[in-house]
Amino acid sequence: MIGVLSLQGGVEPHLALLRALQLPARPVREAAELLACSGLVWPGGESTTQRKLIARFALGGVLDAFVHSGRPVLATCAGLIGCAERDYLDVDVERNAYGRQTGSFQTRTDDGHALSFIRAPKLRHLGPEVQVLATVQGDPVAVRERNVVGVCGHPELTGDPWLHALALGTAGAAKLPEAPLAEKKIADHTRVDDPRTTPPFAS
Amino acid sequence: MTEQEDKNAPPSFEVKLGLARMLAGGVIMDVVDAEQARIAEDAGACAVMALERVPAQIRKEGGVARASDPAMIESIKQAVSIPVMAKCRIGHFVEAQILEALEVDFIDESEVLTPADEQHHIDKHALRVPVVCGCTDLGEALRRIGEGAALLRTKGEAGTGNVVEAVRHLRALRGQIRRLTTLEDDELMAEAKTLGAPHALVAAVARSGKLPVPSFAAGGIATPADAALCRALGAEAVFVGSGIFLSEDPATRARAIVAAATYYDDPRRLCAISKGLGKAMPGLELGELRPEQRLAARGW
Numbered sequence: 001m002i003g004v005l006s007l008q009g010g011v012e013p014h015l016a017l018l019r020a021l022q023l024p025a026r027p028v029r030e031a032a033e034l035l036a037c038s039g040l041v042w043p044g045g046e047s048t049t050q051r052k053l054i055a056r057f058a059l060g061g062v063l064d065a066f067v068h069s070g071r072p073v074l075a076t077c078a079g080l081i082g083c084a085e086r087d088y089l090d091v092d093v094e095r096n097a098y099g100r101q102t103g104s105f106q107t108r109t110d111d112g113h114a115l116s117f118i119r120a121p122k123l124r125h126l127g128p129e130v131q132v133l134a135t136v137q138g139d140p141v142a143v144r145e146r147n148v149v150g151v152c153g154h155p156e157l158t159g160d161p162w163l164h165a166l167a168l169g170t171a172g173a174a175k176l177p178e179a180p181l182a183e184k185k186i187a188d189h190t191r192v193d194d195p196r197t198t199p200p201f202a203s
Numbered sequence: 204m205t206e207q208e209d210k211n212a213p214p215s216f217e218v219k220l221g222l223a224r225m226l227a228g229g230v231i232m233d234v235v236d237a238e239q240a241r242i243a244e245d246a247g248a249c250a251v252m253a254l255e256r257v258p259a260q261i262r263k264e265g266g267v268a269r270a271s272d273p274a275m276i277e278s279i280k281q282a283v284s285i286p287v288m289a290k291c292r293i294g295h296f297v298e299a300q301i302l303e304a305l306e307v308d309f310i311d312e313s314e315v316l317t318p319a320d321e322q323h324h325i326d327k328h329a330l331r332v333p334v335v336c337g338c339t340d341l342g343e344a345l346r347r348i349g350e351g352a353a354l355l356r357t358k359g360e361a362g363t364g365n366v367v368e369a370v371r372h373l374r375a376l377r378g379q380i381r382r383l384t385t386l387e388d389d390e391l392m393a394e395a396k397t398l399g400a401p402h403a404l405v406a407a408v409a410r411s412g413k414l415p416v417p418s419f420a421a422g423g424i425a426t427p428a429d430a431a432l433c434r435a436l437g438a439e440a441v442f443v444g445s446g447i448f449l450s451e452d453p454a455t456r457a458r459a460i461v462a463a464a465t466y467y468d469d470p471r472r473l474c475a476i477s478k479g480l481g482k483a484m485p486g487l488e489l490g491e492l493r494p495e496q497r498l499a500a501r502g503w
Contacts, residue, residue, distance in 0.1 A: 099306075
């Protein structure tokens with residue numbers, strides 16, 4: 001069972017993508033729920049809000065224990081910031097590095113995976129043990145250190161399952177769809193979607 | 204070319220929707236100055252709504268309520284790192300363009316301000332910044348999505364501290380969505396006519412059983428229990444207007460409402476969260492309002 005840390009943020013898109021990968025998943029907010037999971041997604045949202053809820057409800061210790069147990073973790077956007085703050089990833093992160101929402105965008109990684117960057121952070125310094133998994137125009141956007149994968153953007157918003165399968169596939173029997181979801185999705189994303197002509201969820 | 208390189212074109216709808224999705228589970232708080240914005244951020248707000256007067260003050264003082272002074276919104280942007288939203292009048296696309304030029308993160312086309320156009324809402328597809336709109340039922344929700352809203356909220360009855368209208372609107376949305384899923388395909392056009400909503404969107408909701416954009420609650424939320432009630436009725440997040448900074452102890456109440464939005468279905472936690480918050484804002488019975496004082500009736 002994959003837990004999706006459900007304090008504040010974009011939980012539903014991760015649950016939907018994990019379902020598509022046939023990885024059983026559930027939202028988690030309690031220590032016992034988290035410790036019963038075999039993998040964890042730390043979703044995007046507001047890193048400040050998430051940090052305050054972790055402190056107020058004393059979830060830091062159990063997150064530390066989970067990560068140090070070696071079970072796989074995927075952290076997106078605010079989750080990446082949280083992992084850097086808690087030293088799960090030896091990286092420096094600059095928050096909102098592309099500016100405000102007007103600087104948000106969708107693009108492909110240099111190896112072709114679709115990512116949404118929403119008020120996204122940038123990776124500024126990588127420790128010696130940190131492995132780069134993906135770049136955009138040469139800049140690292142997804143990294144791994146031991147069992148923790150962090151990404152600046154949102155693969156769950158584009159429906160591209162590559163990083164979930166890579167980070168969490170060992171926590172269950174991940175089955176990649178035969179035709180990558182992203183091929184179809186990104187085609188829709190590269191132009192302005194106008195629901196007057198293109199109803200959302202039409203696909 | 205990535206979206207990022209073409210700064211003038213509106214981004215794809217999905218990019219606007221992306222920020223709406225990241226606000227889920229959170230609390231968006233009305234603030235009137237930088238100090239309140241810092242209190243809200245420190246309490247765990249996932250965004251702030253910058254405005255010159257909270258709805259209860261607008262209600263009391265009367266007169267025409269307009270978009271806030273850009274300098275005031277700017278000072279709030281500088282005070283916090285969380286997203287900053289701001290309100291424009293219904294149909295006032297120039298106020299919206301000004302807020303876009305100011306680079307707020309989200310625009311609220313809001314019935315709390317005095318409507319500028321009684322017939323037309325803003326064409327929200329034309330804006331680069333995502334827009335949230337109020338709704339009272341499914342037809343209104345789908346009309347706003349048709350115009351390009353990336354996020355919906357209930358109208359509730361702002362500035363009353365009375366959650367009854369927000370609950371009415373959440374119940375209406377849920378009930379009407381559930382009803383749509385029971386219809387046959389050949390019944391959807393008649394339903395679209397009844398709802399006054401685009402057929403394509405009606406069909407999409409009938410198929411998926413949910414709205415194509417997130418829906419939050421707003422209007423009259425004053426306590427952690429109010430916030431939890433709205434979450435339990437399907438709102439993915441809550442806006443709190445007058446309820447925080449017109450209460451006796453805003454910082455404590457703000458923290459409590461943030462926690463209640465997360466643990467909304469855990470009564471044991473809600474009990475602990477709700478203790479010792481001081482006085483809530485004074486509330487208004489809806490019967491005390493004259494019809495022209497009802498903000499939810501603005502827009503269509």
